[in-house]
Amino acid sequence: MNREVVVLNRERNVSLTAYLLEVGGEYRGIARRPLVLVLPGGGYRSCSDREADPVALAYLKAGYHAAVLRYSVGVHADWPHPLEDYEQAMEFLKEKAGAWSIYDDKIAVIGFSAGGHLAAAAATMAKNRPAAAILGYAVAGEDVKCCSPTAPDTVSAVDRQTPPCFLFHTRDDNVVPVMNSIRFMEALAEHDITFESHIYSYGPHGFSTCDTSVQGPSTRISRRVPNWVPDSVGWLREVFGDFGDRGEGLLEPEVRAHLSEDDGQFLSVGCTMGRVMGNPKGAEVLGAVLARAEGGEAWGSPLLQAGEMPPELKKTVDRMLVRDALGFARIGQDVLEALDRRLGEIPNNVSKDSGD
């Protein structure tokens, strides 16, 4: 393992410390590795050491390169300085992708507290979006004004380009209220983004990896909290694909970034009901199928009377995939396949609302 320290901005005291694992040789089939970029917390006043190396080490152990970004804090914390630092770090890492054997399309970001805000900003606003974001007791919403009056809310910035996210928090965090994570995952769900989240019963703010060498054994904290570390590694394996051992590089990911195919070039039964019904031709084709349906039991029936649905239920149905909705309505596989072929001829005008 090599260690490289790069000063990105001397004036604002911004630096990148990269820990780079070996590739090739005995690591047959590992020619490059994903990288996890660590953004420590500290209320935009400092960058906590406890949320720097111990976090990097967790991902290094899992076979990922890791780097710690010490971004603009204190007198330099005014927005968008920290986000600029992030962009610069990402551009630097992409330049180094060859020399440092990084998959430049598999760079994840992890941030804690205020660093979690920066990670959430990276995931929702940056030019160089990460491929995955891990948000630890992150300041996500308007609460960020408490620690940085110039920093933006990230919840309202979630869009369809937001990458898969992994969130964790303790219920009784008395510095960053858990509502920050709840609102962020709500926005992710609304924008069709893959995520995983763990809210633990109790524990203080700022526990980092919760290893006893970081957050001492006398802390009052739920015994489940340290699970976020291996769980986030397992999740990255699903999102990036696990390491292959037959020379194929990384394996196929187990989860995709979006649940629906709403951003395809053409419609399909993998699109949401809302997307298809919102397209005049799509609505015509799908409406005809629904009209002929005999009607299923339970879940199925309300789908056939969309006009009468209460608004909250309407939103639920709009987010359902066409194939799932038709499954509930007991529509057969052959009808589904025929529908998919017809939808496949209808252009899906995503350009005008690509921002979502």
Add this chain to the structure above:
Amino acid sequence: MNREVVVLNRERNVSLTAYLLEVGGEYRGIARRPLVLVLPGGGYRSCSDREADPVALAYLKAGYHAAVLRYSVGVHADWPHPLEDYEQAMEFLKEKAGAWSIYDDKIAVIGFSAGGHLAAAAATMAKNRPAAAILGYAVAGEDVKCCSPTAPDTVSAVDRQTPPCFLFHTRDDNVVPVMNSIRFMEALAEHDITFESHIYSYGPHGFSTCDTSVQGPSTRISRRVPNWVPDSVGWLREVFGDFGDRGEGLLEPEVRAHLSEDDGQFLSVGCTMGRVMGNPKGAEVLGAVLARAEGGEAWGSPLLQAGEMPPELKKTVDRMLVRDALGFARIGQDVLEALDRRLGEIPNNVSKDSGD
């Protein structure tokens, strides 16, 4: 272990199957046990066997009594039949508390899918509230209309009497959208209720315990999903208190039902800012302390200018405990103690809004 089957309502085919562990004898210090009441899912059309005994066994193994309630479904499913069945089961269990060695104030409920809706209704609307509720891929909000048009939304019913909750769901559940769990935990957070939640990256609806003997090994599902079982046991230990081995019965719980002391008879620094500032005398006393504060860094400062806060931030501050808020404002321990004494003389008029 004994098994008792009780028919609660022959007409509606409602029954309770109780599995009762031994107490006393070699189980020194265990004179009674908590009980977990299992509510299987099935869209209010049936009660799934896969979400009945396998779930009961998970909690029996942990030393809890368990019982499965087969409630009114199908033609008998009209609301409030299922909730009535639940009330009857709870009343029956409380009557049997002595004979069956149950802690009648430590009965938890666990429900899945539609059974999760019933568990959420029990937690928010029942006369006989459970002491804890575990909600598995539960239908919580208006979506319940899809499977039972007469059943009520439970999200809007969350109140301060709602017990601690544990939620789990998979992100891409294509039967009960994950938004059901997100909205429910949002309501819990708004009403100061203790909870824990785990939303896993991917997996189908209806996985029950996710043991390979229930949900076969070829299922496409995240490897982390089965963790909800031991995690929920660990959480119950925190909420109920672990088994003591020195004759003291259950140990002190590690988490309380509420984060704040907003339902105490008198105000305190353990109340929320909103509760104290909403009480004219409280506002006067606390306002005087805030006025004298030098002002802290970061998080602290906005607290001193409450009038200028954006509304979302105002809600955050209102939910903060007074002692936490003053900590951010760098107010010393002695001032805090003096304040606590003065607040302790101010009656907290909870009666008029005991529903929250």
Add this chain to the structure above:
Amino acid sequence: MNREVVVLNRERNVSLTAYLLEVGGEYRGIARRPLVLVLPGGGYRSCSDREADPVALAYLKAGYHAAVLRYSVGVHADWPHPLEDYEQAMEFLKEKAGAWSIYDDKIAVIGFSAGGHLAAAAATMAKNRPAAAILGYAVAGEDVKCCSPTAPDTVSAVDRQTPPCFLFHTRDDNVVPVMNSIRFMEALAEHDITFESHIYSYGPHGFSTCDTSVQGPSTRISRRVPNWVPDSVGWLREVFGDFGDRGEGLLEPEVRAHLSEDDGQFLSVGCTMGRVMGNPKGAEVLGAVLARAEGGEAWGSPLLQAGEMPPELKKTVDRMLVRDALGFARIGQDVLEALDRRLGEIPNNVSKDSGD
């Protein structure tokens, strides 16, 4: 789940309590289940309740039927009464295999302390051998005389018909010395039997499942001890095959009962060096191959000069599989295949030493 209590021997107070899970119905593809037979400990003076139901529940949760055998103890403990009780229980279970939906060739036995001695006796001496044996802080060797002077040593009884075993113990057990488990696994290794073992750093005798509801939370015991429960379930899955979910019954086991093919009808490269060299024709064929070998590096070279090996090393080489030994000697795949064909024509006279 049903519970059946059967008195096997009224005079000696021997009974079998069976807990039987459902099959079929929603458990698609589960027409039968393996069964775990629990033998509680108690120094042949009693049968401990703490090592009865809590243990059964662990395997019931994993989808196995379970039964507790309360065997002859106290004044009835004279050998071979307990083993006779075991035989009777096995015969009873096999008779009931159809009615109770048991795989009668997949009955495992688990025993603790003196019950572990009985389980070890079942695994090594019984007419009705179990398909797998789990031995918890078991009395295996001569130490059994301390609690039952008439009971036999089981270490010296290990033979090739002994089924796969899983052992666990704490290092500082001050009732049954850890050497009992060490000697038993040594005998298993010598007889080519599959096993797994876990010796934990510290903890008292008699911890059973080590759940806090059985062995209280104030016990001084390593935090890793409770792992034996899920580990033993995972191991049973490997030995019995996991539950299939496509109607195929149990899947193919991941581990076989023996490492070598020494009990096949004919020799093969899957036999041990000792078996093949001990057969005159085998020695001739294999010797010719070894004579032509160029000799490999390191591990390989001593194999070619068997005559000069120190006796301990000779024993190691004798236990190696021919294909592994030849691999070390850098003998090519084609030579290996040709050798396998020639060995496959040589009868393996196992009958005369079937006891090993």
Add this chain to the structure above:
Amino acid sequence: MNREVVVLNRERNVSLTAYLLEVGGEYRGIARRPLVLVLPGGGYRSCSDREADPVALAYLKAGYHAAVLRYSVGVHADWPHPLEDYEQAMEFLKEKAGAWSIYDDKIAVIGFSAGGHLAAAAATMAKNRPAAAILGYAVAGEDVKCCSPTAPDTVSAVDRQTPPCFLFHTRDDNVVPVMNSIRFMEALAEHDITFESHIYSYGPHGFSTCDTSVQGPSTRISRRVPNWVPDSVGWLREVFGDFGDRGEGLLEPEVRAHLSEDDGQFLSVGCTMGRVMGNPKGAEVLGAVLARAEGGEAWGSPLLQAGEMPPELKKTVDRMLVRDALGFARIGQDVLEALDRRLGEIPNNVSKDSGD
């Protein structure tokens, strides 16, 4: 984290790569850290990269410093070169203890395969014994001749100065037979040394951490094998004491190096029966107590007729602690305390057999 590379012996290509974590600052109460010295395997022909950094990272993540020793291999492998390299590395680390903030009495060694042999040699023969040794599928016994004809058997070298050990192996390892680990733990048990061991059902030799980034996901290996990593960390915490968070340095260890007090200056009831009965004065005092004992049940009774015990049982009793043996013989606490006072006056002549 800093990385330091030190060439220890240029001619033999011996080097030490140290990874050093921060101390002090935000790591309140951590002024020094234990260190884990990694000895990669490779049959004394090479030092495997797969058993170097990935292993170091596992312990770095746990808050320990780590260092990789690349010792003499290939043409330089003749014994005692590798052990000399180890001694040199230990002396170097002890010299650097201040500058690098290492607890020089808490240096553990971990070795794999041939590196496990070197670790076992360090634990049993070195001048600079480690404080703990982790042995992964280690060559421990005479089998070492297969890969290094000049290297010594370590099983017969186990003595009372051998530190606590943690062993792991797979049952069907076809390069280093599992018997190596069994024999080593047998020797540890005979010499009263604390240990923990895990033998997993199946998996190939050389799996290192078994992380998918090291041992690919297509490997046929038991799912439990990767557990050795967190288990060995938990074990080190018990042996070294966990990190304290109140400025006290490391907490009190949970396990001691020996089970008995046989190496104390005076006898005690914490000595083994063998030690006390082997001392003429001790035998007189203890014999008198035994003669007066009423005799307990079961385990107790044979202790009173030591002369008639079968030899294997005699060895068991000889290894028992006096206080445990008397407990079985139902001898009261007051008699035990009186005995302890009398034994405490009898010098324990350990000097003559300090090698054990």
